[in-house]
Amino acid sequence: MRAAIFKAVGEPLAIETLPDPEPGEGEAVIRVSRCGVCGTDLHSTSGHGYTLPGGSQLGHEYGGEVVAVGKGIERLKVGDRIAALPCVGCGHCEACKTGIDVLCPNMKGYGGGLAEYATVNERGVTILPSTMTLADSALVEPFSVGLRAVRLANVTPETRALVQGPGPIGLSVLFWLRQLGVRNIAVLASSTRRQSLAETMGGEHFVTEGAEAQQQINTILGGAPDVVFECAGVPGTVARAIELVRPAGTVMALGFCMVPDTIIPGMALIKDVTVRFSLIYTREDYAKCAAALDADGDRARALVTDTVDLDRMPTAFEEFRAGTGGGKLLIDPWA
Ligand SMILES: [Zn+2]
Ligand SMILES: [Zn+2]
Incomplete structure (x- = not known):
């Protein structure tokens, strides 16, 4: 599959071919429908503050359709349309009880949405309303904030x-x-x-x-x-x-x-x-946000000013970094 990879500060993102992901226990693989670019992606590749290690995959605002499920999956099946939580906690600790998985000391990142396929964790998956368009799946994350x-x-x-x-x-x-x-x-x-x-x-x-x-x-x-x-x-x-x-x-x-x-x-x-x-959202916020986007998505969709394919993505990413982009940049990896 093709995926966007951060190489080094000052270099454009690279679009590379990686092995297709395989779901681990409790995980599924989705065909990514859309992935959004966020200020955090720009920050963490800018060299100011926290910087991602070279070789990292990017993309934490994404959704798509389940194409494979791993062992121990109870709720998800192939064909489900979902929005993915980019960090998934253990589900048992005090931090996880807040509902904000990113606070969990043992949380696992699922930030590989800027790609054709991505691995997701069942605990972090919101199944979308059947009438909701998959093109809006990447809006669940930013609107939950x-x-x-x-x-x-x-x-x-x-x-x-x-x-x-x-x-x-x-x-x-x-x-x-x-x-x-x-x-x-x-x-x-x-x-x-x-x-x-x-x-x-x-x-x-x-x-x-x-x-x-x-x-x-x-x-x-x-x-x-x-x-x-x-x-x-x-x-x-x-x-x-x-x-x-x-x-x-x-x-x-x-x-x-x-x-x-x-x-x-x-x-x-x-x-x-x-x-x-206020740090991001709880998993309940995700479900509520998906329902609102389904019922009343027009106003939210106005935020999306640019949708590009993977080839155009590195250039569009730098335009957003330079502040010349519009509202929200989405990637359609299958365009
Ligand atoms: Zn974000
Ligand atoms: Zn936890």
């Missing part, structure tokens, strides 16, 4: 919400705010690059960062935000969220910032702000 964060924020239709940083994660938060009936939403960005994308996904009130931004946000929302979803993940944005949120409000931090950042704790203290980090 927004679901958990919005869930933790306990929003109501009256919540004044600010989404800071309309990248794919911010837009996934926006999708779930709309999904849960929140009407009063502003989007804050450093540029207008994603304005039309945010508007298409239900973020009509778009504010560009600057001296007037705070006043504009408060005017749009009718007051300072109850919750700021910090999805930008660059130095200064957590401090900015603390500044923008209302007294006794909540900052839900999802941005993946891997360099030191500074906040003034006293600024959060004197406003009695709750700052909460």
